[in-house]
Amino acid sequence: MTSQKNFNDFVRDYNQDYILLLTRASRRHYDCLISSFLVLKDLYNVIQVMYDSGTYTYDVLPYPFSFRADDVLLRQLGFDDEQIQNIFGFLDYVQKTQGMEFEACLELGTVAMCARMT
Amino acid sequence: MSQSLIAEQLESQIGQIVEDWTGAVRDDPRIQSDAKLSKPELIDHVPAIIEEICELIRKSETPGVRNSLEARANVYVRLQQGYSGRDLVRELSLLRITLLDYLMEISRQRFELTAKEHRDAAKILNLYLDEEMRYAISVFCDRSPELPQEPLQN
Numbered sequence: 001m002t003s004q005k006n007f008n009d010f011v012r013d014y015n016q017d018y019i020l021l022l023t024r025a026s027r028r029h030y031d032c033l034i035s036s037f038l039v040l041k042d043l044y045n046v047i048q049v050m051y052d053s054g055t056y057t058y059d060v061l062p063y064p065f066s067f068r069a070d071d072v073l074l075r076q077l078g079f080d081d082e083q084i085q086n087i088f089g090f091l092d093y094v095q096k097t098q099g100m101e102f103e104a105c106l107e108l109g110t111v112a113m114c115a116r117m118t
Numbered sequence: 119m120s121q122s123l124i125a126e127q128l129e130s131q132i133g134q135i136v137e138d139w140t141g142a143v144r145d146d147p148r149i150q151s152d153a154k155l156s157k158p159e160l161i162d163h164v165p166a167i168i169e170e171i172c173e174l175i176r177k178s179e180t181p182g183v184r185n186s187l188e189a190r191a192n193v194y195v196r197l198q199q200g201y202s203g204r205d206l207v208r209e210l211s212l213l214r215i216t217l218l219d220y221l222m223e224i225s226r227q228r229f230e231l232t233a234k235e236h237r238d239a240a241k242i243l244n245l246y247l248d249e250e251m252r253y254a255i256s257v258f259c260d261r262s263p264e265l266p267q268e269p270l271q272n
Contacts, residue, residue, distance in 0.1 A: 048183045048190070051256070058260045064191030072162050073191065076198050 007047075007056040014043050018063045019077065025090040026083035034094060034105055041065055041106055068102070124231070124239045125172035127224045128217070132168050135220055136161055142212045151196075151205035159199065163192035164213065171217070171246050175239045181246035189250035193257055203258035207251055214247050 002010075017040050024033060044065045050056055067073060068091065074084045094102045128135070140160060143152055152160050166188040174181055196206050218240060225236045 045184050052183045064194040066187040066191040
């Protein structure tokens with residue numbers, strides 16, 4: 001059984017990683033970012049499923065996973081105009097390199113990534 | 119009419135749906151949290167929410183924890199904007215009414231839409247917004263004013 005403290009740690013780890021990935025995108029470091037978001041989405045889902053069980057509370061609120069077209073959220077997170085442009089540029093980059101939207105890419109998940117590796 | 123056509127019809131009217139919903143929220147004297155928000159701040163995730171609902175209708179997928187990302191993002195942003203829980207519930211209620219009105223209009227104009235197809239789309243729409251309300255109530259209860267907020271960082 002996961003303790004509330006461990007759950008809090010999951011959320012804090014998720015939040016740190018989320019900011020890290022967005023920061024990478026904001027600096028146009030797009031390499032391998034899709035697979036990093038893929039892993040992070042799994043952690044986000046685990047947190048949400050655990051929270052939904054009613055067993056845990058949020059001592060720390062997890063950042064929302066979705067950031068598409070949301071400069072309100074990105075400004076709240078402290079990114080400036082240029083950084084936000086670069087983050088949205090990552091979505092364009094995914095469309096160009098993968099031939100599909102970022103969300104579709106995440107939904108296909110490892111199936112898509114593995115198919116490209118073979 | 120297939121579910122994908124219902125989704126397509128709703129998606130093609132997102133701009134007007136958001137406009138109607140924004141007006142309804144601004145005109146509602148029971149919602150006070152929106153007063154300090156600019157129009158883009160008020161609209162925020164709503165178009166993305168409608169797109170996500172349409173995608174679920176298109177795939178006949180039941181809304182749940184794992185496929186309501188935009189709803190959760192909306193709750194997060196509203197909390198950060200200082201919204202009260204009851205105002206968020208009210209604005210979601212207005213969004214539900216607006217979307218159901220548009221769905222009804224689509225059904226009225228498209229005779230080929232069966233009652234079951236209408237019902238299935240309405241069910242997904244309702245379940246999605248219920249999912250957001252469920253999450254909002256949990257989060258707002260957890261985040262009582264006494265609890266320190268996680269500082270935003272970059």
